Amino acid sequence: MGEISLVSGGLTSLVHVPSGKPISAKLGLFGYYRVFTSNHRYFPDAWSAPSQAKLSADGSVEVHWSATDGRPFEMWAVYRWAAADTLDVETRVRPHADLTGFESFLASYFAEQFNSSMVCVKKRTPVFVAAEESNGKWQMFPRDEAAIRLIEDGRWEIPPNPPGWRIMQKLAKPLAIRRDLESGITALVMAPPGDCIAVSTPQQTDAHHSLYLSLFGRNIKAGETARVRARLVIGTRIDDTEALNLYKAYMDSLRKRRVTQRSAARP
Numbered sequence: 001m002g003e004i005s006l007v008s009g010g011l012t013s014l015v016h017v018p019s020g021k022p023i024s025a026k027l028g029l030f031g032y033y034r035v036f037t038s039n040h041r042y043f044p045d046a047w048s049a050p051s052q053a054k055l056s057a058d059g060s061v062e063v064h065w066s067a068t069d070g071r072p073f074e075m076w077a078v079y080r081w082a083a084a085d086t087l088d089v090e091t092r093v094r095p096h097a098d099l100t101g102f103e104s105f106l107a108s109y110f111a112e113q114f115n116s117s118m119v120c121v122k123k124r125t126p127v128f129v130a131a132e133e134s135n136g137k138w139q140m141f142p143r144d145e146a147a148i149r150l151i152e153d154g155r156w157e158i159p160p161n162p163p164g165w166r167i168m169q170k171l172a173k174p175l176a177i178r179r180d181l182e183s184g185i186t187a188l189v190m191a192p193p194g195d196c197i198a199v200s201t202p203q204q205t206d207a208h209h210s211l212y213l214s215l216f217g218r219n220i221k222a223g224e225t226a227r228v229r230a231r232l233v234i235g236t237r238i239d240d241t242e243a244l245n246l247y248k249a250y251m252d253s254l255r256k257r258r259v260t261q262r263s264a265a266r267p
């Protein structure tokens with residue numbers, strides 16, 4: 001991929017080596033932005049909160065946010081390259097008090113040429129729809145009605161910078177695409193259905209050139225360790241069919257991992 005740096009803001013300085021074109025913008029890919037519980041916003045964002053990062057022997061990087069008096073939970077993010085073009089991230093949260101409607105908002109900001117944004121929604125078969133300007137500046141695609149109730153509980157009205165989401169079609173899969181139409185460089189952002197309650201994007205030519213995953217979206221008991229996962233894939237001229245196949249491959253790999261873990265745990 002080229003030169004990469006990783007801070008609590010996520011991956012920055014990501015470059016497509018064959019073309020030399022930048023992939024990430026200044027704020028990076030898969031950075032931890034807003035964190036909520038019901039009608040409450042922490043930090044005001046995870047970028048500005050102190051964190052510690054360490055490199056593990058297997059090449060993964062773990063970022064840790066400690067609990068504080070105003071933030072009754074610890075949070076970890078583990079970044080790991082599954083392949084040269086595929087980044088996996090696991091997020092763990094361990095509350096020191098019960099959390100209601102916990103949400104971690106994972107943000108990706110792409111270089112300015114990534115001005116095509118599409119999200120996989122429910123029709124007779126999964127279909128990718130473009131984030132057209134006519135649908136409003138800020139567009140959120142929820143998983144289900146429960147996700148809409150959480151989104152509309154007041155958390156997104158808290159300053160600074162309340163976006164005023166327009167609720168769009170329901171997701172077929174938590175899967176979205178950002179494309180550089182000129183070069184064909186394509187970024188896929190995805191998560192398992194049980195881990196992600198919404199996918200969001202500004203209208204596709206907006207200067208943010210971003211995609212967002214709303215992770216967790218559930219209550220977490222004190223002392224429980226909750227986990228969610230997400231994946232970023234970078235490729236060239238990935239069409240909609242291939243994007244769906246790559247999502248299926250991701251889900252298959254997670255199922256195989258769970259089977260392996262259960263087998264290893266048996267006496």
